Amino acid sequence: MIITSQWVDGNCFVASNAMGHTVVMDGSSTQGEKRGASPMEMLLMGMAGCSSIDVVSIAQKQRQDIVDCKARVEAERADSTPRVFTKIHIHFIVSGRNLSEEAIGKAVSLSADKYCSASIMLGKAAEVSHSFEVVEL
Template sequence: MQVKVKWIDGVSFVGESETGHAVVLDGAPENGGRNIGMRPMEMLLIGMGSCTAFDVVTILKKARQPIVDCVAEISAERADTIPKVFTKIHVHFVVTGEGLNESQVERAVKLSAEKYCSASIMLQKACEITHDFAIQAPSFE
């Protein structure tokens, strides 16, 4: 896998993937940024969250669970001193579907955390990562 990160100006960059997608990253204004893109550490959490959510959705679909939505809400704590690495990450899944089997959702979250999600398994080597989930019925508003 290869990516390219190109400096725009100040502390703004464009990241490009080998698959042809691009994203703008920027620093906080107090660090010389213009607030035109995500912070790099936000991007890291989003990457991990999307990786684990991908697994959960895929595992539940393979188990023929009636999933209609999955949201990974991620909170993280960082060290107070530089380098301000993540010290704790918590992933809360909100899985939506009528008649979802709780043990299947629990299994999907556990399999992602322990076997499939490359991003979270890699980050677990550096900080504590916890997971939980809630199941909700679809709303028909």
């Protein structure tokens, strides 16, 4: 896996992967309007995406009729430098038809404990927790 980061100006960078997909990152907090997510926000976005892919995939293998999956990540950071994450909580809202709360819970647990590389890696530095709710359509 190779990622490149190209400086635009100020604290703004454009990162790209080998396929040419790009993301704008901006660490500016006092220099006018931010043009992208901060690098630390990108870490949480990656965790949300990685975990969500797992939850949907596992639930589908359990024959769950998922229509939507939303993940909300809340995090706390240390007050002093380096401002690492100290607590991260990810909450899934899984919507669908005839969903089994037990199956969705199992999908969330398997992602958290076995499959989500991003969540497991961040868990080496921060307290990571997971929760979920099922919305019947």
